[in-house]
Amino acid sequence: MICGVDEAGRGPVIGPMVICGVAVRSDQELRELGVKDSKRLTPKKREELEPKIRRIAEVEVVEISADQIDSARTHMTMNALEAKVFATIIEKLSPDEAYVDAADVNEREFERLIRCGLKCRPRIISEHKADDTYPVVMAASIVAKVARDARVREIELEIGIPIGSGYQTDEVTMSFLNDFVERNGKCPPHTRRSWAPAKNIMMMKSLRTLDKFE
Incomplete structure (x- = not known):
């Protein structure tokens, strides 16, 4: 075998x-x-x-x-x-x-x-x-x-909007991820939060939030 x-x-x-x-x-x-x-x-x-x-x-x-x-x-x-x-x-x-x-x-x-x-x-x-x-x-x-x-x-289907292939080279995926974080302040379900693209998006969201208080 x-x-x-x-x-x-x-x-x-x-x-x-x-x-x-x-x-x-x-x-x-x-x-x-x-x-x-x-x-x-x-x-x-x-x-x-x-x-x-x-x-x-x-x-x-x-x-x-x-x-x-x-x-x-x-x-x-x-x-x-x-x-x-x-x-x-x-x-x-x-x-x-x-x-x-x-x-x-x-x-x-x-x-x-x-x-x-x-x-x-x-x-x-x-x-x-x-x-x-x-x-x-x-x-x-x-x-x-x-x-x-x-x-x-x-x-x-679970999320209800297009998410693309899931790869960071996919514009649909990255647009979805950016928009979701911007609206909700967190990564969407099924995201690898330890991955650099997710970490970077969350960091940028945090920086924008801090800027609002300055």
Whole structure:
């Protein structure tokens, strides 16, 4: 059994990070599906492939909310958090080989972090851009991305106005975040308050409030 593990949503200021593991006996069927790194596929194509992947593979998905990320970052790095969840997924799937998209600049260090959380002892292949190389990691990236996109849309419905993709490079997201803080004096739900963009917006709001009293 081989498995691939990848994440979606490591960097955005709004929304969860989703980590997915996909396990198969052989990656041949995944190759035949035409899986690619999720970033190279349109949303429509990802949504077409996701149920097909689930039909031929064992799939594990873990969502880490913005609040959970903020809490974890008080005592661990994002790399350590990601490795911990990777280990949880690998443990559940119990493969002979696990292919992972390395989050750390040091691929071996990321492997070491994962092994710290494992009882099983699979061979671990920890590489940068594994989602460009191994179909089983490509499949994991697709399922993770579809799950995160769906969750962001749920958050948008909950809030009731467009929030964009959740990334700080998205003008819709940053406009929403700025406007919400300006009106309410706090970050909206599902915001990673420990992220620099959120901290900066809150700081600027505090400075504007102080200016009013001078």
